[in-house]
Amino acid sequence: MRRVGGIKAQIDDGKTGFLVDPANIEETAEKIVHLVSNPSICQKVSKAARECVRMNFLLPRMLYNHFLLLKELDKIKYEEPSSESESDITPIQQS
DSSP: OBSOTTHHHHOOBTTTBOOBOTTOHHHHHHHHHHHHHOHHHHHHHHHHHHHHHHHHTSHHHHHHHHHHHHHHHHTSOBOOOOTTOTTOOOBOOOO
16 A cells, blocks of 8 residues: 555554555556565465454444444533634533
8 A cells, every 4th residue: 555645544554455656657567576485474464454444434433433432522511602703613611
């Protein structure tokens, strides 16, 4: 995978994949050759990547994480914005 955008946060370099500089074709080629030449490493990385997806990115896990977030947000009370400042939503101090 290339070191761009959210990929860096999703790939554990060397464990669930390999991150390369998008402008470095040689580095990309080296990683591909490394994986093709080492099937056991390829299988180990593939297994770890599948487990990472299963634990973090499948729909049931994502729904559960969103549920936890909504539960936390529900604990915060917000004032309704005035008509003058629609974009200004400020939390009410809880005592």
